[in-house]
Amino acid sequence: MDEWYRIDNTGKIFHAVSDTTNSSVFRVAMILKEQVDPECLQSALDIVAVRFPTLTVRVRKGLFWDFMEHNDEQLLVKQEVDHPCAPIDRKENNAYLIRVLYYEHRISVEIFHSLTDGGGAMEFLKTLVYQYLRLKEHDVTADDKVLRPEGSPKREETEDSFERYATSHSVRRPEKRGEKAYQIEGKMLDPPGIHVVHGVVDASALNRHAKSLGTSLTGLLTSVLIDVVHEEKIRQGSPEGNVVVALPISLRRAFPSETLRNFFSVANIGVPMDGYMQFDDIIGTVTEQLMEKTDKARLQQGINRFVSLQSSLFIRATPVFLKYPIMRFGFNQIGERAKTMTLSNLGNLTLPESMKPHVKRMEIILYPTRKSPINCGVGTLNDQLTVTFARSIEESTIIRSFFRRLRQMTGLEVMVYSNRWGEER
Template sequence: MEKKNWVRLDNASNIFLAARTDVDTKVFRFTAHMSEKVDPASLQKALIKVYEGYPLFQNVMRRGIFWYYLEHTEKIPYVQPETMPPCTAIYHYDRKELLFRVIYNENRIHIEVFHALTDGTGAMWFFEDLITEYTRLRHPEAFGENSERTPRQKQDLEDSFNRYFRKKKKKRENVPTREPFEEAYKEADNIEKSLQPYEEQTQYSNVHRVKGTITPDHRPRIIEMTTQVKDVLALSKKHKVSLTLYLTAIFMISVYESIEEKKEEDTVTVSIPVNLRQFYPSFSVRNFFSTTLMAYTFKKDQPYNIEDICQEIDKQLKKEIKPEAIEKRLKRFIGFEFHPAVRVVFRPIKDLVLKWVSLYTNRKITVAMSNLGKLSLPEMVEPYVDNINFYTAVVRPQFCVNSYKDKLNILFTSPFIETDIQKRFIRYLSSEGLDIQLDVNKVTREEFQ
């Protein structure tokens, strides 16, 4: 079978393209804090070696008449010293550029990725392989007899929605097919019969929206917080919720307490991505996630406590990650993409519609968070990597969480200069007795002087 040199984007990727702005570039970054200064030559060799094994990354973005699509390219990526602000735009419609970049600065190695290419899991697989190969080149003695690379189990171009949302199980072809999406659309008329009863998510009024002063050159305000993961886990267990929900509850409280003019009721919502690979086993490198919204309504004349907030959002999350809830949300996206009226609409018009959808959705979201969980490297690599963390460009305040070894990394990003919400969050955890290390970037002319 002749190799297919293009891949059509899924619905989520099209939204990233339509919704990107100068502030929210839809770019995210992973950083490895190495134990020694980075050697650019070794990093370049490692990049070429790993890049060869990831066909998805060997693509540029193209604009078709009706949709965007990825087109295979022979371009070779080159490592770059860090000279631009973090998460600077990667995709430009008038250039055929790779959709990721590898950057280095002193002892740090970064990878920045345009979200339309892949999600955090897919990018992390690439980054883990890159750091492993770099360490192999720099310290071959650490690998001993295990000097040969073990290929990662993955499927670069597979669209995992095809596997889980098709009417009949068929033998999967080597080239991704769009037929299951067609079938899913045809089944949409009977969606109520095929799914278990699902109660729609509550529609909230008075959703608070954070406002502030946009940074002068649109670089994100970044606050890196590091503490011991065992200490935060102990606090979350005390409240009988996961670490994700415990930190989310603190963020909600921090947002509410930062509101200067409180209403009778203020609803704080948090957008949380859900990695679908934990519910639908998949080795796809492509985007395979959904999002859900947690909410809590604060009342001006009623006291609140973290226990009540934790229990409320715990109930919400358990409902939203049920298979019937996930399937209903995803089939709606698929139905939109394959609606006959939508398919014949020209791409610029679709861009405007998706941009409007994004703006409308954003009105319901106060802040956001993302948790990639525990990140790890091969045993022989870890001594040469002190820490790994990640963050993303944002349209609203957000924090990203991951652990590495015994460290818990919480990275706040915001399009605003102000840091009141983040300060309240940090003070809360500090008051619980945590030992916290902080690093804050500079965003204003006064701070750089």
């Protein structure tokens, strides 16, 4: 009998809300110091795919929820030719919701968000790159920092940690709906796609600058982002509305878990900006909200509320063809309207010392949506912090202003490069 898995509590949402303007596909990537050998990468993937059974699945339709089952087809490596985070065509991808791409020195893993979050995706990518380097006969060791390809999956890796850590399943009243946030508008790219801009900066130096201002690295980046978005908002003479940055928060630190499935919360960091506001005040407000909204007790409330909602008899008994439109409406009217954009910082990736000489840096690309046409991914590797903006609109003022402000504020050099999608007609 084929092994099957329930889609985790967060994953169900992405099944409901994905469409042509919201692929729900994100990317994690590593830039190597050598050209990628596609045959070797395919051999590595054939070995690694078996190690991650909850990622190498196909989705089946159920009456009340979709579910995942083991996929016996081969997951094929492909050369990157399209824009990042394009919707995954299951028919062209042997029914998988994960794709592995290569381009020159880059190995990319793109995953439909129902399968896992950034933490789970990075574990897959680390193991894939590790196995690739082994097959290329580089002297690398796992050092307990990489899940070994030949290892057996642990039961803890497949668990739904929301269920494990929920302390109450009673149905709670939802939180009061927040005010509508300011939302960025623009002309859609032609041809439609995702334009990506990466900015690389010295992570240690930027972290020192953040601490000198009394905040964290994430706090600094969020504050700069809010400031430049607000400037653009004022320039356009837009009506009042808070600038709100949604920050996905991994729950694994506060609630120890080895799960390779979704286990994160979202903290909406908003600054009520009416006219000009000093940057120091923005940093103070952002830092205070970050501490408040990542407090363990606050995160526990979020877990309980999330699980209790999906445990309700009404939700469980509603057929999926009715349930998904309801969830999509809730996502658009409550989730999307409450934020200006998303900034996802996966933090400092820890690799074995033997792997570091073979890898330059990492990239995180977060798909834009109709109401958040610009989103931001951040990741650090080898002391290189990469900030990546993905946009589906032509307007790029906010992105250019962000990198210019970062340079002016810190005095640090920022190396910027792009995929140039939509620039050449």
